[in-house]
Amino acid sequence: MARVAVLGAGTMGHALALVFALGGHSVRLTDNSRETLARAQGLMETALATLAAAGEAPEGWTSAHLAQAVTRHEALADCVDGADLIVEAIVENPDAKRTLYAQLDAVAPAGAIIASNTSYLDIFPLMPAARQRTTLIAHWYTPPYLVDLVDIVGGPETDPAAIETVRAMVAAMGKQPIVMRKFVPGYIANRLQSAIGLEVQQLLDDGVATPEEIDAAIIHGIALRLPILGVLAKADFTGLPMMQHALRNRMYTPPPVRGRSESLDALVTAGRTGVMSGAGFYDWGGKDPAALFEERDRRLLALRKALREIGTMAGLERDA
Numbered sequence: 001m002a003r004v005a006v007l008g009a010g011t012m013g014h015a016l017a018l019v020f021a022l023g024g025h026s027v028r029l030t031d032n033s034r035e036t037l038a039r040a041q042g043l044m045e046t047a048l049a050t051l052a053a054a055g056e057a058p059e060g061w062t063s064a065h066l067a068q069a070v071t072r073h074e075a076l077a078d079c080v081d082g083a084d085l086i087v088e089a090i091v092e093n094p095d096a097k098r099t100l101y102a103q104l105d106a107v108a109p110a111g112a113i114i115a116s117n118t119s120y121l122d123i124f125p126l127m128p129a130a131r132q133r134t135t136l137i138a139h140w141y142t143p144p145y146l147v148d149l150v151d152i153v154g155g156p157e158t159d160p161a162a163i164e165t166v167r168a169m170v171a172a173m174g175k176q177p178i179v180m181r182k183f184v185p186g187y188i189a190n191r192l193q194s195a196i197g198l199e200v201q202q203l204l205d206d207g208v209a210t211p212e213e214i215d216a217a218i219i220h221g222i223a224l225r226l227p228i229l230g231v232l233a234k235a236d237f238t239g240l241p242m243m244q245h246a247l248r249n250r251m252y253t254p255p256p257v258r259g260r261s262e263s264l265d266a267l268v269t270a271g272r273t274g275v276m277s278g279a280g281f282y283d284w285g286g287k288d289p290a291a292l293f294e295e296r297d298r299r300l301l302a303l304r305k306a307l308r309e310i311g312t313m314a315g316l317e318r319d320a
């Protein structure tokens with residue numbers, strides 16, 4: 001059992017605290033927003049109840065176990081006291097991360113591994129020199145208690161032993177770690193999501209389609225094949241000469257990277273920041289985020305169960 005400190009209790013932090021607790025570790029959680037830290041308890045409990053109902057939590061795990069396994073701390077120093085692993089899941093802002101890393105350097109145990117959950121940032125230049133050997137990225141997907149992939153990558157000075165420690169820990173929790181040979185922003189899956197995101201935002205900004213139509217195209221067009229074929233086995237079924245033709249014809253030009261989107265900006269300006277605020281691209285009918293997470297998780301659990309039975313023809317577990 002490791003002592004794990006999770007910094008940031010937002011969308012990812014509360015869920016990562018739950019993941020490590022379910023993995024048998026002792027977890028301390030902090031956030032610089034008191035309300036967020038308080039809300040984390042209810043969100044973890046709802047997620048645990050959903051997992052337990054589906055038989056996906058360890059035998060006999062209850063809210064009482066959770067309260068013992070995850071403690072919440074307002075002070076950073078209390079949170080990281082005695083930590084073997086520090087999971088950084090604060091806001092995706094380089095200045096905020098740089099400031100936190102300097103504070104961490106002053107209070108974290110000397111040998112503690114610091115693992116950032118950053119989606120895209122090269123966090124290594126933000127970290128004080130003394131922590132470079134024990135700093136790495138371990139990037140999870142939401143909700144991390146259901147999505148298995150964890151991207152792991154070290155920086156130029158990271159000790160390979162630190163990478164192996166985290167890889168083994170993640171694998172022991174039943175997850176799918178992929179250790180990247182070098183850092184690239186977005187790893188594999190987030191780069192693909194970025195490409196999709198860029199295209200989706202352009203379609204919206206250009207008024208080509210509505211959010212509902214875009215999601216329908218993904219759900220009815222692309223999504224069904226992905227768990228069975230990935231992208232490259234699907235290409236084998238398409239036929240590779242067709243892919244050559246598509247490249248050669250140059251009919252597709254990716255949208256320019258503009259660093260902003262009018263439709264996204266309008267939503268955020270209107271306070272529609274997503275499920276946590278009750279609305280985003282969709283209107284979530286004023287439902288409590290915990291209820292929405294529960295509904296999402298229940299459906300994802302059912303899908304995951306079905307997919308395990310069906311198997312896959314692509315990827316590391318291909319059974320074709």
Ligand SMILES: NC(=O)C1=CN([C@@H]2O[C@H](COP(=O)(O)OP(=O)(O)OC[C@H]3O[C@@H](n4cnc5c(N)ncnc54)[C@H](O)[C@@H]3O)[C@@H](O)[C@H]2O)C=CC1
Nearest residue numbers: 008010011012031032033036089090091092117118119142
């Ligand atoms: N939202 C997602 O689906 C995913 C996010 N990530 C990454 O995880 C990290 C966190 O993202 P979210 O959970 O979405 O953000 P979030 O905004 O939901 O939560 C971030 C939390 O960090 C807290 N915070 C900010 N500065 C802090 C500090 N100095 N000390 C303690 N707490 C502090 C904020 O109060 C907030 O509650 C980011 O690096 C993001 O790129 C990675 C995978 C998925």
Ligand SMILES: O=C(O)[C@@H](O)C(=O)[C@H](O)[C@@H](O)CO
Nearest residue numbers: 118119140141142190193194
């Ligand atoms: O999709 C996810 O859960 C994550 O991979 C992320 O890191 C991000 O939030 C991503 O979706 C943003 O592009």
